[in-house]
Amino acid sequence: MADKLKVALAIxxxxxxxxxxxxxxxxxxxLRVLSVLAGLAAGVTVAWFSEPGRxxxxxxxxxxxxxxxxxxxSRKETVQTTGMVFAFVVVMAIFLWLTDKSLEWVLYDLILGWK
Incomplete structure (x- = not known):
């Protein structure tokens, strides 16, 4: 119960x-910022002496x-991994663009007859 009171007091x-x-x-x-920092410091200090704080x-x-x-x-590994991620994103963007345009062509031109 004492720990709950300490945590409540800290809050x-x-x-x-x-x-x-x-x-x-x-x-x-x-002065306003110091007020917040003082409240935060006091709260942390009280919470520090509770079991959850420890x-x-x-x-x-x-x-x-x-x-x-x-x-x-290493720097080399990081650059290589980042490059692979960017390459994958570009490939997926092209694939999704081609898929979208293909479905648009099938739907609008072939099925609905819109041009």
Whole structure:
């Protein structure tokens, strides 16, 4: 129950920062933005000490570790793959254009007799 209250309080603090942005409409933009950032920082701080916050932090750490394990393609592989995708798109565009024109010719000229 305490974690639910912490998460609810965190959401309330973020919302309070956003509401502060609009309530301070006659103030300088820097002050208004600071209101949002303060609400966001307070909300994140409260959420950090809840069980869901700790689980999220652990998930984020694991995601960074997994990202470091990824073998990224080289520049040459990336250029070759991009070229193949563009070539496939061009071939499919020509195929679909030819199919469309063929069906148009069959439908309009042969079946309906329109010219």
């Amino acid at each position: 309330f603090l973020v919302a309070a920062g956003v509401v502060g942005f609009y309530l301070l409409s006659d103030q300088a933009l820097v 689980r999220f932090a652990e998930f984020a750490r694991e995601a960074v570790v997994e990202t470091k394990k990824v073998v990224w393609p």
